[in-house]
Amino acid sequence: MGGLRLLASARSAGKTLAFRGATVPVEELTEQSFDGVDIAFFSAGASISRRFAPIAVAAGAQVIDNSSAFRMAPEVPLVVPEANAHMLSDAPIVANPNCVAAILTVALAPLHQRWSITRLQMATYQAASGGGAEMMAELRDATRAHLDGVAFQPQVLPHDYAFNIFSHNSDVDPETGYNGEEAKVIAETRRILGQPRLPIGVTCIRVPILRAHGIALSVRFEDHVSADAARSALEGAPGIRVVDDRAANRFPMPSDASGQEDVLVGRIRQDQADPTGRTLAMFIVGDQLLKGAAQNAVQIAEALRAP
Amino acid sequence: MGGLRLLASARSAGKTLAFRGATVPVEELTEQSFDGVDIAFFSAGASISRRFAPIAVAAGAQVIDNSSAFRMAPEVPLVVPEANAHMLSDAPIVANPNCVAAILTVALAPLHQRWSITRLQMATYQAASGGGAEMMAELRDATRAHLDGVAFQPQVLPHDYAFNIFSHNSDVDPETGYNGEEAKVIAETRRILGQPRLPIGVTCIRVPILRAHGIALSVRFEDHVSADAARSALEGAPGIRVVDDRAANRFPMPSDASGQEDVLVGRIRQDQADPTGRTLAMFIVGDQLLKGAAQNAVQIAEALRAP
Incomplete structure (x- = not known):
């Protein structure tokens, strides 16, 4: 666990965000972005998740996906920790549910x-x-x-x-x-x-x-x-x-x-x-x-x- | 049926309202207000209805009451014409229901x-x-x-x-x-x-x-x-x-x-x-x-x- 990396589209690359007192640059998401990443949070829509989540998993990351892409996939746990934390496992992708x-x-x-x-x-x-x-x-x-x-x-x-x-x-x-x-x-x-x-x-x-x-x-x-x-x-x-x-x-x-x-x-x-x-x-x-x-x-x- | 009379509290008496091109003055509601009135619309809260509706009825008016005062009284029809117009009668008071x-x-x-x-x-x-x-x-x-x-x-x-x-x-x-x-x-x-x-x-x-x-x-x-x-x-x-x-x-x-x-x-x-x-x-x-x-x-x- 070495810190935070921010990934987005080319349009946002170069912006910065503040995190725990440090300024973190936004980088463009590419197929090489996930080297050394332990946990990858996806929140850019289902099509981005479908394309890049498998790439992140292949690079060794565990994906927590906020989109609807994998929520109904039988092998992907859909988890609200207060309700069904027992579903968590070492599954490579965990889905974050719809807000309601x-x-x-x-x-x-x-x-x-x-x-x-x-x-x-x-x-x-x-x-x-x-x-x-x-x-x-x-x-x-x-x-x-x-x-x-x-x-x-x-x-x-x-x-x-x-x-x-x-x-x-x-x-x-x-x-x-x-x-x-x-x-x-x-x-x-x-x-x-x-x-x-x-x-x-x-x-x-x-x-x-x-x-x-x-x-x-x-x-x-x-x-x-x-x-x-x-x-x-x-x-x-x-x-x-x-x-x-x-x-x-x-x-x-x-x-x-x-x-x-x-x-x-x-x-x-x-x-x-x-x-x-x-x-x-x-x-x-x-x-x-x-x-x-x-x-x-x-x-x-x-x-x-x-x- | 001779026209429209507007009745309110002393606070509003003297104001005027426009109705079909005419200017109608607002009069203060008193126990003598209902002489010659055919239909009296009440919409000033349940306590005013409870006090003055019987007075209006005694003066010969039919009362249509928008308050909750009489809505559950067994002898008072509670009517939405599209739903239960058959409940209308020559009852002296007809109740207008809650908005929902x-x-x-x-x-x-x-x-x-x-x-x-x-x-x-x-x-x-x-x-x-x-x-x-x-x-x-x-x-x-x-x-x-x-x-x-x-x-x-x-x-x-x-x-x-x-x-x-x-x-x-x-x-x-x-x-x-x-x-x-x-x-x-x-x-x-x-x-x-x-x-x-x-x-x-x-x-x-x-x-x-x-x-x-x-x-x-x-x-x-x-x-x-x-x-x-x-x-x-x-x-x-x-x-x-x-x-x-x-x-x-x-x-x-x-x-x-x-x-x-x-x-x-x-x-x-x-x-x-x-x-x-x-x-x-x-x-x-x-x-x-x-x-x-x-x-x-x-x-x-x-x-x-x-x-």
Whole structure:
């Protein structure tokens, strides 16, 4: 382990970034880039991962991949350390999940371990950060234009993001009607929980917030589970902060979750849609850029290197 | 029927409003205000309705009440004309429902009439307008302050509304964990659909949009219903515009629904949380100030006066 190397396209080569007080130059990614690299973090999209991850592995690196390229490959562990660290091995590639699946499974894992989950129903409140820095900038620019009463021509999205919500901007399967984001959430959540046929319904909606995702969740269990028992299980679990103050009407919010490593969980209550008492409702908020992306990748690396 | 009279508190008396080219003065509401009034629209909160609606009725007026004061009173019809116009009668008071319940039941009615609904599960995306003009102003002001990087002290809400979402700001029942808005949606939807024990789960979330509410909905039926059959039923139904273009990724959005009388319905698909095929998922958006409030009240008046 000798330090940090930053690799990017030719366009970014020559820039520098600060890391632990040092200035690190950005180099152009080539097939020779991985000599001497122990762990390679990939976060440049699925096509770059598909091309260069095998090259990094051949050079002796272990790859932690933030793209969707290998998430469903049977030989590649898909890992959220709080949920399924036992899947980690000396596999050459480890996949980092979709942001919603990562935030969700942190909250589900301690519940699933105690009481088997038999169904999930969700609606998401997803931040602009999931669409990258350009989408965050467009949200700010569109909103300022709206407040100033001036026309705004969207560049990143096909419609106005100012004070607006819309169905997630991934392609929609013409047969099922589910979009790509929803398909990822379903497939990856099943894989992380080790329940390949778990019934999951989800509607992914983009809302005008900057960097934390919300999830309104109904989770059904094998048997009756009380809200108090679930709250206790969540309070002791890693990576979770319970924010569930009914008297003060204080529950998880993006303004509290942004920049925080913990996933916030609250509004824990019996779901009145299920008269059998086997379903709990809750509301979850997590930072899309941290637990939903970079932080989980770093946690995977730490777990791989743990004694 | 001789025209329009505007009644308000002493604070507003003396102001004027334009109506059909005429300038109408605002008068102070007193116990003598209702002489000669045929239809009285109340929209000044439950306590004003409780005090003055009986006075209006005694003076010979029929009251259409936009507050929650009488919505659960057995002798008072709670009406969304597209859904349950048959409940209208010569009842002295007719109640106008909660905004979410009104928008929701427009979309549910044509489905429930053909295929009995047996369960509803929902998450809402509610606009600032539900909290009145003050909350809309606070959303704009907080957002501008955030964009300008200046501190903002919330006045209407206990937390920052800029690029933020939060659990609905109504009181939370300490026993059930459901808030007042959610309790209204459940009770009023059951009443409008005539299904007093229909299992309904709902999470009400305020999002930073101005005046149209969104609802992510799962609706289970007695038997299998296809997405195509549901879409056809919705396309022919009053008060609904189906916006469901999978190829173009075009679905209901507040930016399309605001200022529109129709409720927009889309993302109609089999809900993968229910392997039995009896559940459909969909996404609904309606203008909170129109179908969610004033427009429904006017439609009630029109239906009452229809030949």
